Amino acid sequence: MNALPPLTRKLLRDLWRLRGQALAIALVMAAGVGMAVMSYGMMRSLDAARSAYYEGYNLAQVWVPLRRAPDSLARELAEVPGVAGVETRLSGAATLDLPGIAEPVLARLHSLPVRLNRAVLRSGRMPRAEHPNEVIVSEAFAKAARLAPGDRLPALVYGKRIELVLVGTAISPEHVYAVAPGQIFPDNRRFGIIWMAREPLAAALDMRDGFNEVLLRLAPGASEQDVIRRADRISAAFGPAGAYGRDLDISNRFLTSEIDQLRTMVRILPPIFLLVSAFLLNILLARLIDTEREVIGLLKAFGYRSAPIAWHYAQLALLLSLGGVALGWALGLWLGRGVTGIYLDYFAFPALTFSAGADIYLGSAAMALAAALAGAVSAVWRAQRLTPAEAMRPPAPARYSSGPLSSRLVRLLPDEPSRMILRGFFRRPLRTIASVLGLAMALALYVASASSTDNVERLIQLVFERGQRADLALSFTEPRDGRVRRELALLPGVQRAEPYRAIAAELIHGPHREREAVLGLPRGSALMRIVALDGTTIEPPPGGALISSQLARKLDIAAGDRLEVQVTEGQRQRFSLPITAVVDVPLGASLVIERGALNRLLREGDVATGAYLMTDPQQAPALFARLKQTPLVASVSVAANAVRGIRETIAESMGIVTLFNTLFAMLIVVGVTYTGARISLSERARDLASMRVLGFRKGEAGFVLVGEQALLALAALPLGLVLGMALSRYIASSFSSDMFMIPAAVSARTLAEGVLVVAVAAAATAVLVRRSADRLDLVRALKTRE
Amino acid sequence: MSERPAIYRTAGLTKSYGTGPTAVHALRGVDLTVHAGELLVLLGPSGSGKSTLLNILGGLDSATSGQAWFEDTEITALDADGLTEYRRRSIGFVFQFYNLIAALTARENVQLITDIAEDPMAPEAALALVGLEGRMDHFPAQLSGGEQQRVAIARAIAKRPQVLLCDEPTGALDSETGIRVLTALETVNREVGTTVMIITHNAVIADMADEVVHFADGAIASHTSNPRRRPPGELSW
Incomplete structure (x- = not known):
């Protein structure tokens, strides 16, 4: 310690002394960095897993569904410019009668793939040619319907009753997200994919001399639109003329929409956290510099130049944000791994590992540091502009004046402590506005997040109860x-x-x-x-x-x-x-x-x-x-x-998201309230000690501190509710796709819960700080000037 | 004077900070009696123990050993809440740095106390007593040092305390302003009958007192009575 320059030692001691506030700010910052790392990393991981899966198992780029076509069509399609690979297959639908499931279970049948849309065997073995009834089924279906190799599946295919024998389970790049036709949420118990040998399937479908689907791979650089147009023209005589690309493949569409949702979240959430932390850092530094005017004056009087002094305070911001960034990285990695686990429940990938590249980590750190510096700059600027004489002069008593609005309001109040609170509220309008905005954003975050369940309930009500x-x-x-x-x-x-x-x-x-x-x-x-x-x-x-x-x-x-x-x-x-x-x-x-x-x-x-x-x-x-x-x-x-x-899917995935967003919202409230109350305690320490000396009880003096935070929280509530409803509407509309539209329907219950979350977090924090107020050293407060 | 009842009595009052060889003994056995209605000045160099005594008598600090009574109450036996109630009911404080609430006007600073007192003066009357009837709606930042100190006195007397404890009330003021503040304290003592204890470095101020106590090294070095109090207006330094 002694080897360190004195200013560095002061820096470390300041940081230690302000550890509570520093931690609160670093945590808010960490939430922003963590969300960014998780969201960007998850987007990239999903994208990478998807590409690797599609390439590794040769997912088709164009599907050509047909009624029935002869082999000559495959040869014609192979000659279309841009087509690099052609595979014909048989596809059909079956209903299964499974023990333990009352309803008929729907299955999609595919003939076993050869080169394209290959399946990844997950358990058991592939069907053998000598046993025509052997099938493999999608892994999620097998799990949900409790099927195991050796089970017999009575099926109705194209009006024919056949008995299939399960020999293995598999996943496929074509069915990463498997939903029954016309559904949007998976019901793995009642819908599955079945692959079986081509011959028996052809027999079941009455298609022994043909096929009813063609899969195409394209050459690099080929135009998908051109290929689709030509494929439709060539196959016009054999089918519904409905060739389509991956953009209309239902599984791929859901995967893309999930990535888009992550993109929406990452645009909204991290900026909120970083803004709040920048503001908190600003008030912390401004207060620190206020209390150290004399120190700054002294240093300058002894010949320190302005730049090292400015740097001294900027370092505090940087150190604190480095802590926030490190915590944020850890949080992002942890969240990313957790979310990967959730995704694996919905998306059947052979492997999905969370990995955010160095650029994501560094980018999120750069964002956080930029926010920290933005928060620090005005306070630091003031420190370096102070002249020594000005700095060493005792600060005048805090200036309060009676603006027309505030004085009229103040006169309505019954007692002096309430007047102290209200004057403090109006004295630093920017700080008050920023605190109110911070708390309002926390409430908005909660409302928007929790209302996703309301929106889905409304969707269910509209679609199923009324429609x-x-x-x-x-x-x-x-x-x-x-x-x-x-x-x-x-x-x-x-x-x-x-x-x-x-x-x-x-x-x-x-x-x-x-x-x-x-x-x-x-x-x-x-x-x-x-x-x-x-x-x-x-x-x-x-x-x-x-x-x-x-x-x-x-x-x-x-x-x-x-x-x-x-x-x-x-x-x-x-x-x-x-x-x-x-x-x-x-x-x-x-x-x-x-x-x-x-x-x-x-x-x-x-x-x-x-x-x-x-x-x-x-x-x-x-x-x-x-x-x-x-x-x-x-x-x-x-x-x-x-x-x-729908309810189970939403409850599971949104439940966890809402839990985290609730915690994050509380974190903002705690950060804003704790920092605000500590600063207020520091500014009002003498006032509060004076009140205590003059005979005010602990609770009466603490009321000023707690009341101030309560007033800020109260002012934030209506704004937060309005912002929350707007944010909910925005998220609902950006999550809506061409497959479904999500109504925005925030329930009164969600609003009330949001108010409760903010109120409880703010009250608990304010009461915590009040305990420090109870321990004020009365004698010292009287002897010090400020 | 001696026929007046005692308002404060101390017996063997000590206060030390720390233990062992490094212990600092701020008070080394103080026995003092203060009578109701007296104006008493405590003199002595820095660290002589006078502030420590005042803080214990005012219920701001606790003694290490010995006893102190306010009338029939042993204040050295009170817990923190008891001390708060004692300060709230009986004591007025005036400090070197005024300790006004910056967010409240002069009138409101006084009202802060009258709101929690049992039988207070009107804030306006208290401010008039210290000659500030014209500055009642000013904030501390809009008042001079002497005016701020007189607001502090008005705030201290408005609840009609039995005792006014003043720690260096003129320490931050020039002599002319200081005399105006002392005049206010003397007026309160004379007209309201409040017992006033003033700590000061300034020996001249001792002339306005009934009783003068000299402190040195944590103990009372001398305790004298003035035959005649000089009005503060006659003092100069």
Whole structure:
């Protein structure tokens, strides 16, 4: 210690003396750095894992779904410029009847891959050619449905009953995020992927001399759009003309949207923490320099130049932020590893390790140091500008004046301690505003984070309680006559059945083309209603179509315009229809017309491709047992399961995120309140000691300190609630994608909890500092000047 | 004078800091009686123990051994809360550095005390007694040192304390301002009957007292009575 220059020794002692405040500020800074390291690192890790997975296991770049095509088509596609690899396969859907699961379980069948979309074996072994019934299934499905090698899976494929034997589990780059068609959250118990040998699958699908899907790899630099266009033209005779790239692959879309969400979070959260820490550092340094005026004057009088003095105080800021950065790095790494574990529950990667590069660590440190210096600069500037004479003069009593607003308010107060609090509040308006903003941001952070659950509950309410009121949605293996309704009504427990018609189509408006399903709903449907984000129910108008605002934006179409529809299945009809309304649809159908009108446009008579059912829950087991035996039904989705899936997914992932954001919000509150109260204690120590000497009790003197922080917190509450609701709305809209729109619906409960979190954290901190006030040395406070 | 009742009595009062050979003995057995209504001046060099005595009598500090009574209350036996109540009810303080609350005006600084006192004067009356009726709505930063000290006196007397304890009340003031402050203290003693104890370095001030106690090395070196009090206006230094 003695070898150190005296100013360095002073620096270390100052830091030790101010350790409580330094720690509070460093922790707030660490939260910002940690969030940045975690988010950027996670974005990069997900991206890297995805690329490695896609490349290592040869994920296709273009999918060409077909009805049935001969081998010659594969050869033609291979000759398309830009195509580097072609693989044909068979794909289909199956319903499984698994013991212990009442509902029919839906599975996606693929023929075993050869070169493209290869599966990674996770347990067991690959099916053997001599055993045609052997299959491997997706690992998450096997886990959730409690399947193990050797289990037998009775399946209904294309109307045929076959028994499959499970021999292994696997994951695949094509199904990193596996959701059943039409769902957005995984339900691994009721949906899985099954790979089986090509021959038996072809037999089950009646496709012995062909295939129904082609996967393409592109040459480096090839235009995906060109390839898709040519592939569609070449395969026009064999299928729905619906080649698409990775951007429309559902698994990849979810992965991309997750990375985008991380990007949104990293734009909002770290800056809040760094701003707050810069402000706290500013008031800490400003106060330190105020109390050390005489020291600064003395040093200058003895010949110290201004620069080393400025550097002395700047070093304090730097040392403190280096501590914050180191803590932040550790926090980021820890959070990153934890979040990786959560991601592995949703995304099936062969390996996902959290790794943020040196540039992320250094970049986050640079950000934190820049914030610290920004916070320090004005205080340090004042220190270096002080002239020795000015610095050595005793400071005048703190200047208070009676501004018109503050004096009017002050006069309303009943006692002097309250007046002290209110005058302090108005005396340093910038500090007061910054403290209030800091606390408000903490509250906003809590509200925005906790409201994600509210938003999802609102989504569930809109989509399932007000919109899709059916208990079950069935889709048929092939279009059926509308009279199927009577057959359905005879099934056990079915109270009401409403057939619908869905077709795959290409929607055309001017130069814009989008592939989407067109949904025809019965007039006056009670089981499936279109509910807008604002809660209004909209009936498909006779002779026109409702379009979701997301799809309308992509097609650049407005109400009153006409939309061209090119059907891409069956007889490939083409027609046009007027758009009568553009609706903010939270989730589900994008283009809806009345079923009768759709059938007339298709000139196919009364046809349905599925039905919505209202059922008696008592008879569900009997109904499910019947449905499992019915070749008519391709899939069954149970509203209650979908809702449970959404709630579980959100509860699990958001629960942890909300817990952390609650802690982080409290950290900001503690940082702002602790620093503010310590500074206030330092500024008011003499006042408080004087009050104690004059006969005020500990509680009465401490009231000034605690009351001041309470007033700041109180002022921050309304602002924080408003900011929180705005932030919630922003996050909801930026998390909304073309697959779903999240309503912003902050509940009163969330707001109340936020207020409670801020109030408890502020009160606990203020009371902690009050205990230091209780221990003030009365005699010394009287002898010192300030 | 001796027919007045004693307001303070001490017996063998000592105060030491630390233990063993490095111990500092601030008070080495002080026996002193102060009578109600007296104006007493404590003289002595720095470190002679006079402030320590005043702090113990004022309930700000505790004694190491010995006893001190305020009327019938043994203040050396009171706990921290008891001392707070004792200060709150009975004692007024005036300090060298005034110790006004910067966030409160002159009137409000006085009101701060009258709000918690049982039978206080009106703040305006207390300020008038020290000649500050015209500066009541000024903040400390807008007052001179002498004016700030007179606000401090007004604040101390407004709750009608039995004792006014003043530690170097003129220490930070020039002589003319100092005399104005002493005049205010003398007025309070004469007109309200408050017992006043003043600590000072300045021997001239002893002439305005009834009793003069000299301190040296933690003990009373001499205790004399003035036959006649000189009005502060006649003093000069």
